[in-house]
Structure formats: structure tokens, C-alpha cells
Amino acid sequence: MSLDLDRFPRLALVPHPTPIQPLNGLSSALGAALNGVRLFMKRDDIAYVGGGGNKLRKLEFLLGAARSDGADTVITVGALQSNHARLTAAAAARENFACELFLTRTVPRTDPDYTGNGNRFLDDLFGASVHELAGDADSLAAAEARAAALRAEGRRVQVFPSGGSSAVGSLGYAACAEEIVAQSEAMGVTFAHIITANGSAGTHAGLAAGLFAMGRDPKLAKSYAVLATQGQAEAETLAKANATLALLKPGATLDPSDVVVDGSHRGPGYGIPTDAMREAVRLIARTEGVLLDPVYSGKAFAGLLHDIRAGHYRPGDAVLFLMTGGVPGLFASPSAFAEG
Numbered sequence: 001m002s003l004d005l006d007r008f009p010r011l012a013l014v015p016h017p018t019p020i021q022p023l024n025g026l027s028s029a030l031g032a033a034l035n036g037v038r039l040f041m042k043r044d045d046i047a048y049v050g051g052g053g054n055k056l057r058k059l060e061f062l063l064g065a066a067r068s069d070g071a072d073t074v075i076t077v078g079a080l081q082s083n084h085a086r087l088t089a090a091a092a093a094r095e096n097f098a099c100e101l102f103l104t105r106t107v108p109r110t111d112p113d114y115t116g117n118g119n120r121f122l123d124d125l126f127g128a129s130v131h132e133l134a135g136d137a138d139s140l141a142a143a144e145a146r147a148a149a150l151r152a153e154g155r156r157v158q159v160f161p162s163g164g165s166s167a168v169g170s171l172g173y174a175a176c177a178e179e180i181v182a183q184s185e186a187m188g189v190t191f192a193h194i195i196t197a198n199g200s201a202g203t204h205a206g207l208a209a210g211l212f213a214m215g216r217d218p219k220l221a222k223s224y225a226v227l228a229t230q231g232q233a234e235a236e237t238l239a240k241a242n243a244t245l246a247l248l249k250p251g252a253t254l255d256p257s258d259v260v261v262d263g264s265h266r267g268p269g270y271g272i273p274t275d276a277m278r279e280a281v282r283l284i285a286r287t288e289g290v291l292l293d294p295v296y297s298g299k300a301f302a303g304l305l306h307d308i309r310a311g312h313y314r315p316g317d318a319v320l321f322l323m324t325g326g327v328p329g330l331f332a333s334p335s336a337f338a339e340g
């Protein structure tokens with residue numbers, strides 16, 4: 001069943017469909033520990049702009065709506081090393097919107113790699129106006145206040161929430177779910193699970209909403225929380241999935257049991273490295289030549305590896321990991337990978 005996404009204004013920021021590849025090198029390295037699971041990766045780090053990452057699918061719809069509403073300026077919020085902020089800056093540059101970013105010092109670090117390299121370096125390169133705030137500041141309130149001031153000068157401004165995870169932004173991952181269903185049919189592979197990291201929850205929410213609106217099981221999507229606790233992430237994912245469903249299929253709603261989130265691989269907190277994350281990033285780099293990121297996909301892949309080794313997936317299960325990008329985060333944290 002088609003989601004009829006052409007109803008919504010949209011720009012093209014990633015090639016559609018992004019490729020799905022088998023993880024053969026990793027699979028042979030895991031050997032018996034793989035327990036007969038068939039591992040695949042969907043390359044949502046491949047893109048037309050900005051170095052790539054999952055925020056671009058959301059920005060296709062967010063900037064599409066901004067363009068059709070006549071906006072000339074977009075403002076968004078995030079942590080100092082936000083991938084979403086960097087990709088908003090890049091896409092705004094290409095699509096000719098002015099861009100302002102309100103970034104909070106959420107992670108307790110003051111070293112120059114964190115404060116000036118990685119995404120933060122690229123924000124400047126893409127020409128965004130950056131406002132840095134304390135870790136506990138209300139960045140969305142600051143962004144709204146700035147938007148009001150700019151509107152008073154006659155500018156037409158749209159503000160995107162953290163991670164671009166509004167209902168409109170999450171449509172990007174409903175579109176991804178539609179792509180996965182079509183690719184799965186073309187490949188003759190039925191995915192038992194679609195795995196992603198969960199930060200601002202829009203990726204999981206969009207996948208679950210899209211699957212459900214197509215008449216598929218929303219529980220195919222499973223996420224590992226890296227920002228909120230499991231309970232908070234479940235509640236946020238459910239609320240966002242239902243807000244997205246209200247756009248796709250008014251009247252349809254998901255239940256709490258439709259949202260599968262695992263909160264046990266976040267470690268001490270958002271952006272704080274864990275040994276399992278380091279192992280996952282190194283293993284994929286050295287067996288596949290592919291880069292996970294330290295904040296999101298590294299922890300999610302660590303969770304997937306843990307669960308495969310613990311026998312939580314059945315022999316023969318095809319498991320699709322969503323590669324969500326975030327490579328600049330590695331350059332904000334080289335010390336986390338210093339060989340001991």
C-alpha cells in the first residue's frame with residue numbers, strides 16, 4: 001500500500017533509494033557468534049549535501065514545507081556537535097535559505113576537538129550563523145525569540161525542533177520505510193528487524209508510522225536509545241509516531257506495545273563514550289571499511305552486536321541496520337579512540 005507522499009512538498013537531498021548492502025566482512029569476522037543471523041545495512045549516510053546522515057530525509061520534507069510556505073530563513077537547535085544542525089546548514093546553503101543555529105554545550109567537554117572540530121567546524125564552513133548557549137539553556141525558546149525578532153524585520157522564518165523530529169520531519173522516515181519495503185521485495189529478503197539509534201525519536205517514529213500506514217508491523221522497527229532513558233524514549237517515539245500517522249492516515253494510532261526501544265546501551269549519558277561503542281566502531285571500520293559515529297550509530301550497533309551474541313535473534317533472521325551517518329562526530333572525539 002503506497003503512502004502517497006507526493007501530497008507533501010519535498011526537496012531531494014539524498015538519492016532514492018539509498019543502497020542496502022550485506023555485511024559480509026563483519027559476518028565472517030563474527031563467525032559462530034553471528035548465530036546464523038543475516039546482517040544488512042541501509043546506507044542513509046549517502047547524500048547529495050553536507051557529508052550525509054539521517055537528518056537529510058527529515059529536511060527533505062521540512063525544507064520542502066518551508067519553501068512552499070515562502071520562508072527565506074530557517075533556524076534550528078541542537079547540541080554543539082549536532083549532526084542535524086550541520087546538515088540543516090548544508091541543505092539551507094544549497095537551497096538558498098539563510099540559516100541560524102542555537103547550539104547548547106550539552107556534553108560536559110571543553111577540549112578543542114569538541115568545541116571547534118567535527119560538526120561545529122562544518123557549521124561555520126556552510127555559512128550558518130551560530131549562537132552558542134549553556135548546556136541547560138532553553139535553546140528552542142531562544143530560537144523562537146530570534147525568529148520573532150527577524151519576523152518583525154520582515155523576514156519569513158521557520159523554526160525546526162531538535163533533530164528535525166516534528167511530524168513533518170518524521171515523514172522522511174515514513175518514506176524510508178516505503179523504500180525498505182520495495183527494496184526488500186526486489187531483493188527477495190524479508191527483514192525481521194530494522195534497527196536504528198534513537199536520539200530525538202523522529203527516525204524510529206517515522207519508520208513505525210510508515211510501516212503501520214502501509215499495513216505492516218510497526219514492531220519491525222527497533223531502536224537503541226542514546227539520549228533519553230528507555231521510558232522517555234518510548235513515550236516520545238509513540239507521541240511522534242502518532243503525530244506522523246495523523247498526517248499519513250488520519251484516525252490511525254499506535255499503541256505503546258508497538259514501539260520497541262532498548263535503553264540499555266546508552267552508557268553513562270548522551271555523547272559519553274562506552275567501551276562497547278568503541279568496539280563496534282572499530283569492528284565495522286576494520287571489517288567493512290564503513291564509519292559508524294560515536295554518539296548514535298556506534299552505540300546502536302553495540303546494542304545490536306550484544307543482542308546477536310546473546311542469541312536474541314534467531315538463525316536465518318535478516319536484520320537491517322540503518323546507517324544514519326554522523327562521521328564528523330569521530331573528529332570531535334579522536335581521544336575516545338586512542339589506542340590503549
Ligand SMILES: *Cc1c(COP(=O)(O)O)cnc(C)c1O
Nearest residue numbers: 083199200201202203296324326
Ligand atoms: C540524529 C541521529 C540519529 C538519531 O535520529 P533521531 O531521529 O534523532 O532519533 C542517529 N544517528 C545519527 C548519526 C544522528 O545524527
